[in-house]
Amino acid sequence: MNSGEVLTCALCNYQLQDGDINQLRVSRNQKRKFHEYQIQKTFANFVNNARGIIKCPNRDCKWVVEVRNPNERFRVKCNACSNEFCSICNQQYHYRSNCQEVPQITQRWFVWCNTERGNYWKIRAQQDASCRAQLDDYEKQQGANAKRNEELRRRYEELKADEELKAKTCRLCPHCKRVVQHMGGCSSMICGQNYHGGDQQSGCGKNFDWDQALPYIPIVNTVQEQMKSALENQQRVVHTGIRCKNCHKEIEGIRFDCIHCHSLNYCEICEQRCTLAHSEELRRQKKQQHVFRLVTTPEASHK
Ligand SMILES: [Zn+2]
Ligand SMILES: [Zn+2]
Ligand SMILES: [Zn+2]
Ligand SMILES: [Zn+2]
Ligand SMILES: [Zn+2]
Ligand SMILES: [Zn+2]
Known part of the structure; x- marks a missing residue:
């Protein structure tokens, strides 16, 4: 005992x-x-033995693996189709961001590339003549930007549709915070399983009641306000200890951090050309486009 x-x-x-x-x-x-x-021990064993399952999110792939800690976020590589994904949200694996932040980061990156980069440099050039060169460069790159923006737009439209669908049909598992869809039937759920015998999905295997689960909150567009506050902040922000991969200087102003790369930061001066080159390289390798996180206030340490 x-x-x-x-x-x-x-x-x-x-x-x-x-x-x-x-x-x-x-x-x-x-x-x-x-x-x-x-009685108490049998119950505890029953609850703790709930099995965490990770399933490859590729529709045609049947690969599943049992995991010891299903609440942990880690990079998974499917042994059957070599797809790489996040253990919690099933998307392309992302660094320095939690799953709930990714839609917002993607939206901001899209709006930056689409309209805000131009607005930002127009305003900066008015405040400071030395930013003029940056604005000229922006105008020169319009053609190259258009191609990437089209790809980003597609990704963004998909994301928006997905967000609307999730808000309507999904809730969050109270144990592991995975997005869970209710396939109908009663409100008793097992995370990762359709209670009435359906497809196996990734999940922590624990029981919960649908009516008590947290709602899925879709993203709202706050990019304009964020940009305004970044521009109004006349003080130059310094990201101490973080260097631009291109010019190797300590980053000042907006920092651009690729959430799909292990470690890749650019300063606002190098960002346009370097992120275009990054896109080009991924396209050449037939890989999914990466998303850059805009960091406007210095962070204490890397998450
Ligand atoms: Zn697979
Ligand atoms: Zn994730
Ligand atoms: Zn039932
Ligand atoms: Zn769960
Ligand atoms: Zn730089
Ligand atoms: Zn990247």
């Missing part, structure tokens, strides 16, 4: 039933304690 196990027979693994406990030659009080212990 001290080892934290369910009480079993000393000779085999037979779990003691209530009747067996009554047969034990111990005091009444002791028996009652055994009964209570047994």
